[in-house]
Amino acid sequence: MKNVVIIGSGLSGLSCAYYLKKNGINTAIYDQSNQIGGRIFSENIDGFICDNGFQILLNNYQEVKKILDYKDLNMNYFESGATIYTDSQMYKVYNPIFHPIKSLKSDFNKIFSYSDYLNVLKTLFINNDMSTKQYFKRSFSKSANRLFFEPFFKGVFLDDNLENDFIFFKKLFIKFAFGKAGLPKNGMYELVKQIKEKSKILNINFNMKLKNISNNIAFFQNGEKVSFDYIILALPIETINVLFNLNLKIDYNTNSTFYIKSEKNVLGKALLLVPDKKYKINSIQCLSNVSSNYSNNNKSLYSVSSNDHNAKKETIIKEFTKITKIQQSEMQLIKSYRIKKALHKNIYKIDRKDNIYFCGDWQKEPSIDGALKSGRLTAEKIINICKT
Ligand SMILES: Cc1cc2nc3c(=O)[nH]c(=O)nc-3n(C[C@H](O)[C@H](O)[C@H](O)COP(=O)(O)OP(=O)(O)OC[C@H]3O[C@@H](n4cnc5c(N)ncnc54)[C@H](O)[C@@H]3O)c2cc1C
Structure with missing residues (x-):
């Protein structure tokens, strides 16, 4: 042997x-x-599960299926779509594949144009050697890029410049469009x-x-x-x-993730995207709404993501308050992870x-x-x- x-x-x-x-x-x-x-x-802190940075598991990862059993992981899923916070307003979009009726009633048409629908379909069938940023610029409307595609994929790739190639973008785009993003029940x-x-x-x-x-x-x-x-x-x-x-x-994309607890439960099960460049926050999610085991004391657990691993705690808290309307006296930061070498470029x-x-x-x-x-x-x- x-x-x-x-x-x-x-x-x-x-x-x-x-x-x-x-x-x-x-x-x-x-x-x-x-x-x-x-x-x-994952760490267990004060009865909350904090993962090393905001990480999600898609239910259509092919290699995961070969080794792991999704059922035994007790997967809990985010709502397919996103809430978007911009200019003090919230917009809501649902993935039409999973929520066809809701998506019609949502803010879809305020963000996406008809040519965006066509170009989304086209994306499934083409290949090219552009960067993701170039592809977005060439293919989608300004509002679709600014409010959805850019903030969503900046969070996926942990890269504000969206420099990765079209092939990797397309692969993940298909996985997100036709699959569900989730968390194992216990982290x-x-x-x-x-x-x-x-x-x-x-x-x-x-x-x-x-x-x-x-x-x-x-x-x-x-x-x-x-x-x-x-x-x-x-x-x-x-x-x-x-x-x-x-x-x-070797160059890396970086991340910082802040875990905040609060009695207040203000977000649903969707990802909240923050597209405006003046904010350090890229997205916020209420993990305890997705899997109740992320909090074992009836408080809500929020994870707040930024692509700046040096983002200041005070800035993040201030922005979090502005977006969620949860006052500083009603929340507590319980953990932050600053990951300088999160993903290689x-x-x-x-x-x-x-x-x-x-x-x-x-x-x-x-x-x-x-x-x-x-x-x-x-x-x-x-x-x-x-x-x-
Ligand atoms: C913030 C963040 C968010 C992410 N989000 C997602 C996501 O949502 N979805 C997704 O699919 N992926 C995500 N990823 C990526 C995913 O976590 C990684 O791709 C994967 O875990 C990498 O596994 P690996 O075995 O290649 O490397 P690593 O996990 O880096 O393993 C390397 C191992 O080598 C050990 N080691 C290093 N040097 C030495 C040495 N000299 N001697 C002995 N041991 C050594 C380390 O301790 C470590 O255990 C994310 C990653 C981060 C950091």
């Missing part, structure tokens, strides 16, 4: 371990942290727990920061050494960049080096599905080698 070692226990490393185990290959996992899951974790960390359970990974080693690799031995910062036949580095691209002196230029292709293999969302796309896919594809390579 070959000795296979995985470094990194984010979704890509766990997915790799899952497929290897399914094919009879046991692995040992090592991570620098003291828990598995990497960028996905995003349920994903991680379920993969761990399903893959029956027993050999997980924490506080093991990989320092370097030489002659089939992995050296860790704490002085420990581990030998291997094959090693899979399920690590962030910047760690690989340093380990192998690749000199890659580019995709990187790095070939295996002898018996060193790689996986991570940076190989495919910066998403849960991208991370799971890269883990699966890397596992398949090892499985093929072990068979021969």
Whole structure:
């Protein structure tokens, strides 16, 4: 039996371990942290579930379907559509695919023109090499862009400049249009727990920061050494960049998420978009309205997202009050996450080096599905080698 070692226990490393185990290959996992899951974790604070940044799970992620059971995650879904706050006014739009009647009665026609309807349909059938921003500018009306497409996808890509390519936009656009965005009842960390359970990974080693690799031995910062036949580095691209002196230029989209509790329940189950550029807030959502388990004390839990990881707490609170009309005396900030390296802007292709293999969302796309896919594809390579 070959000795296979995985470094990194984010979704890509766990997915790799899952497929290897399914094919009879046991692995040992090592991570620098003291828990598995990497960028996905949830904390329980004062009876509220706070995820590491506002993250959602779509119900039509193909790779998720291959490993996880949505039913066992007890998914709770956002209302498909959005509320939009602009110039002190609220607009409401519903996704016509899920809410055809409601969408007719909503503010759809104040935001979208007939040519927008046609161009939405056209988007499903075309390809091009434009950036998302360029595509929006060329295809949709000013109000559709300003009030819906731009703020919505700025929140998805965590990028105010919408620089990512059309292909990634189109993929997510189709997923959002025909699927539902939701949260596992008990928080995003349920994903991680379920993969761990399903893959029956027993050999997980924490506080093991990989320092370097030489002659089939992995050296860790704490002085420990581990030998291997094959090693899979399920690590962030910047760690690989340093380990192998690749000199890659890596840029990230950033995020800050603020969790606020209040007795007041003012938003429904929809995402509230804040399109005006003078605001730091990009979106607000009442998580406890989507899944009541996000709060176990009858108070409402709001998550407030900004694409500026340095956004000032005072500014966010002030804007939150202005938008929701919840006064500062009626709320309390319970946690903020400032994530400087939330999503990498580019995709990187790095070939295996002898018996060193790689996986991570940076190989495919910066998403849960991208991370799971890269883990699966890397596992398949090892499985093929072990068979021969
Ligand atoms: C704020 C935010 C919002 C997001 N929103 C969404 C969303 O709504 N939907 C969606 O699909 N995706 C979303 N994502 C993306 C998704 O979370 C990631 O794509 C995915 O979790 C990445 O998994 P990974 O295994 O590739 O990397 P990571 O999760 O980064 O895993 C890497 C692992 O390597 C370990 N490690 C690093 N260096 C070392 C070392 N030297 N030695 C040992 N271990 C090391 C780390 O501790 C970590 O466990 C979001 C991400 C963020 C941050």
